[in-house]
Amino acid sequence: MSFDLLESAKNLFNNNVISQASSQLGESEGGIQKALGGIIPTIFAGLLNKAGSGNAGGLLDMIKGVAGDASPSAITGALQSGGGGLLAKGGDLLRQLFGDKIGSIAGSLASFAGIKESSANTLLQTAAPAALGVAGQHAIQNNLSADGFVSYLNTQKDKILGAIPGGFNLAGILGLASLGDLGKKLGNIASGIGSGAANAANATVNTVKQGGGSRWLWSLLLILVAIILLWYLMKGCGGGKHDNAAATDSVTTSQLADSVNMNANGSASTPTTTTETRESIQVTLPDGSVLQAYKGGIEDQVVNFLKDDTRKAGKDVWFDFDNLNFKTGSAELTEDSKQQVGNIAAIMKAFPKAKIKIGGYTDRTGDSTLNLKLSGQRAEAVVTALKKLNTDVNQLLGAEGYGSQFAKAAATAPDEERKKDRHISVSIREK
Incomplete structure (x- = not known):
């Protein structure tokens, strides 16, 4: 999978965005940059956690709904205007991902980055629609289904979880023994999706065997099963739309x-x-x-x-x-x-x-x-x-x-x- 979710989200927060945030929040640019380095993977970790708990369809609708907020201009516009609707939207998204743990997350991020807790909270609310919007854009462009979305997140989990700052106990805040448990939970869901497709294919083959169909019908159905599996795998990975780097x-x-x-x-x-x-x-x-x-x-x-x-x-x-x-x-x-x-x-x-x-x-x-x-x-x-x-x-x-x-x-x-x-x-x- 060539599309890197974490890096694509980080690229939204360019020097202009960081400078604007520094000016509006009264923090150093270094502090803003350090905070964002923890905030963006944290938001995606929350997405991974929810995806591993079920209701992938609801999450897919959620990120598609903020696809239009994934741009540096939207972020700087929100910062210049004091946030307004974008901050409210970000707060709602964070509640869906983290529930009543947002305050603990903001406090830990503030301590990690050396900025005010109010600044960390504002950055969280501003970054949530933008970062999740990147995932939404990718889902829309590649026509991902709920299962395909979960499969895609499973390919990104190691990099996302690896980017969580050391010393920031996100796992504890989320009630997990470790972030590795979060990754395993999502991996099990993704494996179940793949197994479901394989089981469906096997059921079709067994039905044909029991029916004692002719040799040509048996061969034809095997080909159809292979096509279905190929289609499923391609759909789960977004059809490879971004794989042609030379274009x-x-x-x-x-x-x-x-x-x-x-x-x-x-x-x-x-x-x-x-x-x-x-x-x-x-x-x-x-x-x-x-x-x-x-x-x-x-x-x-x-x-x-x-x-x-x-x-x-x-x-x-x-x-x-x-x-x-x-x-x-x-x-x-x-x-x-x-x-x-x-x-x-x-x-x-x-x-x-x-x-x-x-x-x-x-x-x-x-x-x-x-x-x-x-x-x-x-x-x-x-x-x-x-x-x-x-x-x-x-x-x-x-x-x-x-x-x-x-x-x-x-x-x-x-x-x-x-x-x-x-x-x-x-x-x-x-x-």
Whole structure:
């Protein structure tokens, strides 16, 4: 199973989220980060514990219901507004997982991380919808059944339980002798699911044997049994949707002739160029550095814009990345995309007064809610990549996903039309 539940949830809590939490709660960033390192696996441990106690169907409905909360922008928005509905939702989720033990968990986490208990409680309530929403997104995208959900959790339990901080007696709080008991309980449930499928297959075989069917009918039914078992195993693991690591989603047009800029209202401006083939050029920056780029590409456009004093920055000024790709269905940048991100980082360094915002867009295919979240995650991934390249954080005004709300082409349109709606863009807000 290639989808790592714990790491995917941790990735939501990027530097921007940690900084925002630190500012709102009056805690050090180190304390916030340490607390989250215990909070996220604790939330998932609660999910494992409940799944091992039955009612997987109810848990599946619960996590699907918060799939829309799994984004950094939702977390920072809640922190900036004082929590509001998200904190109430988080409190309800925690009660479903831990009952009256939430106070003990918050107190132990506070002692572990060296932060106030009130801060630990707020972080728990904020993190619960986001972390569980990651599991919900995975369940929706892979059409997991209740049994398939339990089987998937069983593949993740060792990493989740291994991430619980040492010295934090979660097992004792939950009334267990050890976290290993929790893992065994879930493992027994998952084994029972597999045994049930095998027993059903064996019952079918025995029925055919007793019926004394002809040889050809016997062979046919054996093949059908094999198909049923294969289908069950694939369903339990989500059908392998994320296993093709080599596949990529293009979020920009591959030809400059297809490129359009999207303004804040989603209307398309005139294409910036009609060149059918891409001409390599060198873009020279004010600090003397030289970028390898394409004529009419984002580097060429942005640098010319920043140098032109007659053109004003603002919310309606957007430029599309033209060589940026992600692995299919994920917010992970492909290796060949890093050059263009690096070029943008170099431009920001050369123009220290410039400030930008990153926007993400998708076409109309698929679930609109998931598209919105994926576009936000991809925009956040670009901001994170820029920070890793030492871009001044004061120049980065955040990221936002717009999903398919500004898409022009219908979901049934040819891909040549729909690909114009898939892009990551840079808005220059100050220069």
